[in-house]
Amino acid sequence: MPLNDTSVSPAQKKGRLLLIPNTLDLGCTGEPGESPLPDLREVLPLGALQAAAGLRYWVAENAKTTRAFLKRVAEVQALLTPIQEQDIQVLPRPPKGGQKKPGSGQDQAVRALLAPALAGHDVGLISEAGLPAVADPGSAVVLAAHRAGIEVVPFAGPSSLVLALAASGLHGQSFAFVGYLPVEASQRVQRIRDLELLSRKSHQTQLVIETPYRNAALWQALVQHLQLDTLLSVSCGLTLADGWSRTATVEQWRKRPLNLPDKVPAVFSWLAS
Amino acid sequence: MPLNDTSVSPAQKKGRLLLIPNTLDLGCTGEPGESPLPDLREVLPLGALQAAAGLRYWVAENAKTTRAFLKRVAEVQALLTPIQEQDIQVLPRPPKGGQKKPGSGQDQAVRALLAPALAGHDVGLISEAGLPAVADPGSAVVLAAHRAGIEVVPFAGPSSLVLALAASGLHGQSFAFVGYLPVEASQRVQRIRDLELLSRKSHQTQLVIETPYRNAALWQALVQHLQLDTLLSVSCGLTLADGWSRTATVEQWRKRPLNLPDKVPAVFSWLAS
Numbered sequence A, B: 001m002p003l004n005d006t007s008v009s010p011a012q013k014k015g016r017l018l019l020i021p022n023t024l025d026l027g028c029t030g031e032p033g034e035s036p037l038p039d040l041r042e043v044l045p046l047g048a049l050q051a052a053a054g055l056r057y058w059v060a061e062n063a064k065t066t067r068a069f070l071k072r073v074a075e076v077q078a079l080l081t082p083i084q085e086q087d088i089q090v091l092p093r094p095p096k097g098g099q100k101k102p103g104s105g106q107d108q109a110v111r112a113l114l115a116p117a118l119a120g121h122d123v124g125l126i127s128e129a130g131l132p133a134v135a136d137p138g139s140a141v142v143l144a145a146h147r148a149g150i151e152v153v154p155f156a157g158p159s160s161l162v163l164a165l166a167a168s169g170l171h172g173q174s175f176a177f178v179g180y181l182p183v184e185a186s187q188r189v190q191r192i193r194d195l196e197l198l199s200r201k202s203h204q205t206q207l208v209i210e211t212p213y214r215n216a217a218l219w220q221a222l223v224q225h226l227q228l229d230t231l232l233s234v235s236c237g238l239t240l241a242d243g244w245s246r247t248a249t250v251e252q253w254r255k256r257p258l259n260l261p262d263k264v265p266a267v268f269s270w271l272a273s
Helices: A046-053 A063-076 A104-112 A139-147 A160-168 A185-202 A212-225 A250-255 B046-053 B063-076 B104-112 B139-147 B160-168 B185-202 B212-225 B250-255
Strands: A017-020 A057-060 A087-090 A123-126 A152-154 A175-177 A205-209 A231-236 A244-249 A266-271 B017-020 B057-060 B087-090 B123-126 B152-154 B175-177 B205-209 B231-236 B244-249 B266-271
Touching: A017 A046, A017 A139, A046 A063, A046 A123, A057 A063, A063 A087, A104 A139, A139 A152, A139 B160, A139 B244, A152 B160, A152 B244, A160 A205, A160 A231, A160 A244, A160 A266, A160 B139, A160 B152, A160 B160, A185 A205, A185 A212, A185 A266, A212 A231, A212 A250, A212 A266, A231 A250, A244 A250, A244 B139, A244 B152, B017 B046, B017 B139, B046 B063, B046 B123, B057 B063, B063 B087, B104 B139, B139 B152, B160 B205, B160 B231, B160 B244, B160 B266, B185 B205, B185 B212, B185 B266, B212 B231, B212 B250, B212 B266, B231 B250, B244 B250
Parallel strands: A017 A123, A017 A152, A057 A087, A057 A123, A175 A205, B017 B123, B017 B152, B057 B087, B057 B123, B175 B205
Antiparallel strands: A175 B175, A205 A266, A231 A244, A231 A266, B205 B266, B231 B244, B231 B266
């Protein structure tokens, strides 16, 4: 361990779990024909960049993309530890159904990721896009940190869900993110109808995401199965130079077919009246 | 109009509605004894700061706090238009019950706010804290923009709701923000129980906010009325130097009374198992 590793706290003192936001350009390469990738400073505040640059220990969904992120950080903020010396542990894949009933093996694996924090080092948690532990499996690590008495510090950064909500113009004083819809057609239709009913009864905006290559299929199902007067919104490529957000009634959308790109992240939301 | 106002687009071209994030330190003065206010660059990305600095027309909840925000922006980014020449229009107070059934007078008042955009100028929408149109009445303006064919561009910035969710360690793949709970005691208890049931049935994290001076009363009600094994989290002063987030079971909270400050914004969340 280098002597100048300032992330080492005095003896016995635990490190913290720092929640480091990522950009929203997952899967975008910035190559010709695509939107250029934004400079990290345009979308991440300095607080997050400085925190990221000072870390050595990470918990991530993917080590390769985390190193790519650190490379982008290094372009705008000197790293305390060179990328090749960074310690990146990968989150175990959660059991199907999320963290509902994690097995004890899963619990133990998650706790083990926090060993550096128990030894006095700050640990960064990072997601593939946006805020960690929002719409991704990272929350198990955060909960384990609370249980172990490790301080959790979230850093401000972009979240596609609330950016899409803001840009939708749909009710922002009550909203729900419900993850992915079923892929199987009849189950998907049923879920769309259930969520529309919930939206109407609770006056609650419903938000979902989809794997980009299925964006067009999800859009088609929403336009086809939601009621005519339901407001339907889509945000595509948020924070990218050619990103856009549009909202209209389902009736209007039926008259105005929309082609969604199959490689750009999108967020879908609706509000029934 | 100054000749160098670059927000003026060519004839006929509409301006855009830019969603400018604010900080999360609403109501905090940074005076001795309080947390110092963060440098704007620490919590807002450069993209948002540059967009804010280039605007002249605003729609805001409050003109005075918007000028205070612009003064903070000016400390880190030169404003294109001096503060005293900025055109800040204030959002009409929404009718009780939110935007559910806005009267036509309300609709007209909201549309009028977009006149500068129809005349070719970019208009900034800003909230008292965090992202505009999330947990505030700004969504009516955004929806009016979509209806008028005005492009809506959200800028990345902090949202206390998703930061609190990330920091809670509660399920982040399904969550709902339900605004404020009723103030009246028996209605509040009923709502807490309903939302706990919903959380259990849907495995969905529930988030609420409260006016800071009622933080302690809400906390007491949650600890008293949620089930013992429900996970309950509170984030206080997010992005402030002395902000913190903690999560434990209700059973643990009952043994560990917590004093919540009465002037610092907090976000509450829970997940029933």
